[in-house]
Amino acid sequence: MERPDRKRRGVCAALAMALAGSPAAYAAAPPLRLVDALHRALSANPDLQVQQAATEAARGQLQQATGQFDTVLGAGAEYARQQVPSPLPGALQGTTYSAGYRAGARKQLRSGPTLGASLDAKSYQDSALPGAQAPATVTLGVTLNLPLLRGRGGREVAAIEDAASLQLQASELALRDSAAQALHRTLSAYWAYAIQFALEQVARDSEQRSRELLASTQKLVDAAEKPRGDLVLLQADLADRVASRQAAALALSEARIALGRLLGMDGAAIAALAAPADALPAILAIGMPAEAQLIQLRTAARQRRPDLAALGAQVAAAQRQTEAAQHRLLPDLNLQLGVGYAKAHDGSNRYPWWGEAGRVQHGASLSARLVYEFPLQNNAARGTLRERAAQLEQAALRQRDLEAAVAAGIDSAVASLATRSAQLQVAQQALALYERAVGQEMVKQKNGIATLIDVINVESRFINARTSYLQTYLAYAQAMARLRYESGTLLPVAGTRFELDPAELAGLGPLASQLAPPP
Numbered sequence: 001m002e003r004p005d006r007k008r009r010g011v012c013a014a015l016a017m018a019l020a021g022s023p024a025a026y027a028a029a030p031p032l033r034l035v036d037a038l039h040r041a042l043s044a045n046p047d048l049q050v051q052q053a054a055t056e057a058a059r060g061q062l063q064q065a066t067g068q069f070d071t072v073l074g075a076g077a078e079y080a081r082q083q084v085p086s087p088l089p090g091a092l093q094g095t096t097y098s099a100g101y102r103a104g105a106r107k108q109l110r111s112g113p114t115l116g117a118s119l120d121a122k123s124y125q126d127s128a129l130p131g132a133q134a135p136a137t138v139t140l141g142v143t144l145n146l147p148l149l150r151g152r153g154g155r156e157v158a159a160i161e162d163a164a165s166l167q168l169q170a171s172e173l174a175l176r177d178s179a180a181q182a183l184h185r186t187l188s189a190y191w192a193y194a195i196q197f198a199l200e201q202v203a204r205d206s207e208q209r210s211r212e213l214l215a216s217t218q219k220l221v222d223a224a225e226k227p228r229g230d231l232v233l234l235q236a237d238l239a240d241r242v243a244s245r246q247a248a249a250l251a252l253s254e255a256r257i258a259l260g261r262l263l264g265m266d267g268a269a270i271a272a273l274a275a276p277a278d279a280l281p282a283i284l285a286i287g288m289p290a291e292a293q294l295i296q297l298r299t300a301a302r303q304r305r306p307d308l309a310a311l312g313a314q315v316a317a318a319q320r321q322t323e324a325a326q327h328r329l330l331p332d333l334n335l336q337l338g339v340g341y342a343k344a345h346d347g348s349n350r351y352p353w354w355g356e357a358g359r360v361q362h363g364a365s366l367s368a369r370l371v372y373e374f375p376l377q378n379n380a381a382r383g384t385l386r387e388r389a390a391q392l393e394q395a396a397l398r399q400r401d402l403e404a405a406v407a408a409g410i411d412s413a414v415a416s417l418a419t420r421s422a423q424l425q426v427a428q429q430a431l432a433l434y435e436r437a438v439g440q441e442m443v444k445q446k447n448g449i450a451t452l453i454d455v456i457n458v459e460s461r462f463i464n465a466r467t468s469y470l471q472t473y474l475a476y477a478q479a480m481a482r483l484r485y486e487s488g489t490l491l492p493v494a495g496t497r498f499e500l501d502p503a504e505l506a507g508l509g510p511l512a513s514q515l516a517p518p519p
């Protein structure tokens with residue numbers, strides 16, 4: 001009796017030959033490595049590029065929000081000539097001249113107050129006073145606007161920047177999730193592409209064997225050793241094999257297009273896409289873990305998943321905006337303080353400067369103003385709070401829903417992988433047995449014990465077993481890739497630059513110690 005390990009080696013060798021076989025159109029192209037496909041997916045995947053653009057937009061929004069704390073410089077100059085008619089009969093009208101300039105700076109502080117500084121110069125002349133020189137003044141002033149309510153203004157003015165910073169954090173985390181999704185989809189598409197190559201090769205082998213059997217039987221019929229009626233059955237079988245091969249070729253084309261689209265290729269590049277080079281993940285006997293292990297997997301997934309962290313940042317941003325909106329319901333009470341010094345000049349210079357000769361006032365000019373504002377209906381503040389509160393509720397609901405979805409996804413992915421592992425082992429055993437049965441049936445047919453229909457039936461069962469095995473293998477590989485995504489282990493927990501290890505990504509990775517059986 002044949003040993004089980006020898007059976008397994010024979011089945012794996014047959015699978016390797018099927019995966020290695022490829023249509024002649026791809027024979028000249030170098031095989032497509034999994035690591036190359038993954039790298040291209042991260043650099044050219046359309047969905048990932050869209051999210052990268054969204055992240056750049058979030059950076060722009062943060063820069064805009066930070067702009068409210070920029071130092072604003074201002075300057076201006078003026079000149080006026082005004083004709084002033086005299087109310088007395090026969091008197092000439094007068095002309096006044098005024099000129100001046102202003103320079104200043106203003107800065108909104110993150111703590112709430114607004115600080116300002118200015119330099120103002122003014123001069124005035126009247127033609128009705130010939131020879132008289134009106135004085136020109138230059139004033140230096142500093143102002144400070146202190147909010148007394150609404151949390152003294154700090155939390156309100158910083159809310160826009162804080163929310164934009166959190167939104168950028170959420171966008172960067174969403175970009176990581178997009179990268180994880182791109183890796184997951186590329187893994188699944190790469191395995192589907194590899195399996196479709198194998199399935200087409202199975203269909204080609206089946207068609208070739210049917211042609212050979214028809215040719216050999218034709219010779220026997222021509223030699224009057226077989227009845228001509230046997231040819232009808234073999235011709236029908238060949239037609240069926242040709243149709244199966246055509247369907248497999250179509251499925252391969254669709255798998256190639258699906259992978260090429262994920263890699264950001266155009267039609268010409270997809271048509272020239274090479275055959276896959278990497279083997280499918282190793283077959284592991286994975287069972288359903290205990291509930292304690294599932295709880296650990298769920299907890300770890302919640303900590304790793306970037307999409308869940310992104311929603312957490314969005315909730316924090318919405319909370320920050322809601323707090324600021326609540327402050328706007330309060331009246332606006334500001335204390336405006338000012339201090340200044342003035343210097344008078346003789347008026348010989350229309351645009352005097354502080355450094356010119358003149359007289360400076362004795363002591364500073366001081367000012368204080370208390371400004372109170374409160375809209376009676378306050379609809380703007382109430383509407384803003386209503387909008388922010390609804391946005392916060394939406395983000396919190398999405399966060400809770402995703403937390404539940406992550407836990408359910410872990411359970412489903414683990415159960416799917418355990419089921420596919422068991423099915424694959426059964427399919428592997430069935431394939432080995434059918435392979436032996438085909439050989440035995442051929443021997444029996446040559447010895448006249450079995451009929452031609454018996455041989456065709458067993459051969460069909462063997463082809464179905466090969467097809468079922470490959471399809472189950474694909475489901476197993478894709479279930480493993482899905483579990484890696486659901487658990488958040490396709491990417492490192494932190495960092496923006498990392499190396500792709502196809503051997504690690506193709507298997508269980510960090511989950512191996514929890515799910516894979518001991519060697």
